[in-house]
Amino acid sequence: MDAQEIKALKALMEYEASRTTPPASFPALPDLPGGRYTDPEFMALERAHIWRKSWLLAAHIDELPEPGCFLLWEQADQPVVIVHSETGQINAFYNTCSHRGAPVVTEPSGKKLRLTCRYHGWTYNHDGELLSVRDPEDFKDLDFSCRSLSSVRCEQFGNLIFVNFDPDAPTLLDWLGPIADEWAEFRFDQCRLAARHQFTLNCNWKIAMEANTEVYHVKSIHPSTVAPILDDRRNVNTLYPNGHHRMVAPRPTGTVSTLEQQRSDLPEIASVGEIARTCTQSYGLFPNWVSPLSAFAIPPLLFWPKGIDQCVLETWTFAPDWGEQPAPDLWTEDQGARLAQVLREDTEFGAWIQKSVNSYGFKGVPLSYQEARIYYWHQSADALIGQDNIPKSLQVPPVITDAWIYPNDPRRAEL
Ligand code: FES
Ligand SMILES: [Fe+2]
Structure with missing residues (x-):
């Protein structure tokens, strides 16, 4: 990330901290239909389009x-x-x-x-x-x-292997778009596989993923783990082409990342720049990857549907060579025996929420500006599925226009 972009991101953090309403040009977000988490027809559309056409x-x-x-x-x-x-x-x-x-x-x-x-x-x-x-x-x-x-x-x-079932899909690099350049500093070509585990969760895969796609929940779900190391009012969301997105929020001075708290013996990715060293940032790669990249690790979480109300959470840690030390694992305790505390917190309500969305009382999901990445994911999903293929009651109107898709950003004009 070059100096100009770092400066712009820092200015955007201050912009977010000082605003008292959502940006004027940011659209009101219609409710997400609850059926997107419960309807087998929507799951079949995901299977036919999202899982078939994505890297x-x-x-x-x-x-x-x-x-x-x-x-x-x-x-x-x-x-x-x-x-x-x-x-x-x-x-x-x-x-x-x-x-x-x-x-x-x-x-x-x-x-x-x-x-x-x-x-x-x-x-x-x-x-x-x-x-x-x-x-x-x-x-x-x-x-x-x-x-x-x-x-x-x-x-x-780099060392990561992606597959795509669509012979006509764009190349992986085109799919990643500007993210491929932003990820150059993390040296995916040098990272080793440190840990890979999977856990079954009793909720729709999107409910599990969306717990990792906003920072609105941090103060209540993670009061002692994430909240002290993440200035959520300074969080900046960025929406990229093809449904990808990123959050970046500064860490209060004097605090260190979760992995640094756990381990002081890990080598760093030397080329990682200022933002990843001083902030918490997380990239969402459409459709099912969420990863908080840092100077110590590339630790993606992947979410896979296993039925309408069950999913697998796959936890990976990639890191520079750790030599004779034990391999780092950001996401589990006791070598994969159970999820680490942050993820236990993030997954706590999954089954409860699934019960709610299955209930007669559930109408839909109203999202705030802070949760824009969730809406953008759904809007991008509909673009890939094709709006005409989706029953009207399950559609998400594409209200987030290109004006908000990177490198466009109306907030930058307001700085
Ligand atoms: S099915 Fe493979 S050789 Fe017959
Ligand atoms: Fe969380």
Whole structure:
């Protein structure tokens, strides 16, 4: 982040602290329909569009470090095998044999010279090409070149491996847009995988994610954990193209981040600049990533639907090499046995809220200017689904105009 942008962000923090109403040009936000958290039809639309067309974090290169290493990945309810090929490229395929659909790998991870289907022995290389079949003489006109494993888009941002089920999706870099440049200082190409765990939560995945998409709750939910290290009245929300967003709020002088409180022995990401060192900031990457980037770690939380009222919270910590010290893990206690306190606080009301949204008494969700990132997420979701595909009662009107999408920002004109 250059000096001019740092200056502008600091000025925006003071602007937020001094305002007494939302900015004049910020729209009133219509209520979010409650059915977006309960209606199987909306869940089917999410599946057909959001999960199918978005770039999704699936793996870290440390999980498949050498040619031949593979990883089974089914978090998006599609059978996917990710493979490290001889050329060093990371490929992703449907874990679906081209013969009769048996899996080509059944172990969660491992290393294999070839991918051989155990049903009838068809064998593929790490680029998904069909190399051999048993009893080839019994097939008439079997064209091997048409029987490769079906591929899934797979691209890397540094050491992180993303997949996308849409052959027509933009590249990962285009999807990230300006965020790719803003993340350069965190050296995603050098981070190692320190921790990865998952927890089942009894609420719709968006209810869980939205607990991490605003700072309005900090004073009441996190009075002793986050509130002392986050000046919420100086929080600045930024909305980026493609539904991504960021919050950044200064830390009161003399306070340190949560990870620094836990560990004083961790190496820093040397290139990280002033904002990430002096503020709490968190990026929301559409659709399901929330990560408070700091000088010590890249720790994304990922939220995956497992039914209309259940989800998986995946907790990751990426960090610069920690040497002989224990690997850092921002999000859990006792090596993944339970969520860390901040996340226990954030997830406390999930099941209660799900009961409420399922009740006859629930009408919809009124959101404040402080919660604009939640509204923007829903508006962006509808853009990806296509407004015409959504029943009127579940639609979110696109009231946040381009004037509020980065690099545009009417607040900057008011400084
Ligand atoms: S299903 Fe794989 S070889 Fe028959
Ligand atoms: Fe929180």
